Amino acid sequence: MPYLHLDLPLAVAPADRAEIAAGLAHAYARVMETNPERVTVAFRELGENGVVRIGPDGALETVVMVNCDVRRGRPPEQRERLGDAVATLLEDALGWPRRRTILEFTEHAGDEVWRSNGLGNEWSPAEAAGTSGVGSERAGAPVRR
DSSP: OOEEEEEESSOOOHHHHHHHHHHHHHHHHHHHTSOGGGOEEEEEEOOTTSSEEEOTTSOEEEOEEEEEEEESOOOHHHHHHHHHHHHHHHHHHHOOOGGGEEEEEEEEOGGGOEETTEEOOOOOGGGGGSSOSGGGOSTTOOOOO
């Protein structure tokens, strides 16, 4: 965790997906005070009218839906800044209108994620100061390089 899952109504080339994923990981780390190495990004391309809502004018419109599974502990203002950063990145990278980007947050306890070195830990603002917390998820866990 975190896990950013993008449901897209358009196709994105593999090279563009890689660039967007890296941008999202770094934006997430900057805003949510963690390390980009923790962030996993998935793209699901659902095609035309694959992700829709009813717009303000009553017409059907396509949207990008970003499900964000995050460790609990961040205030609403921090999550709001992440939404702004993600919408900006998708607008810059894909020309996607900001008003048609939606983020949904699901907060989890740190130990609700497993990596090869064990269960995760709770988030704290000090985490971003470390070089990479990924290899030391558990207290006393060996750091793998």
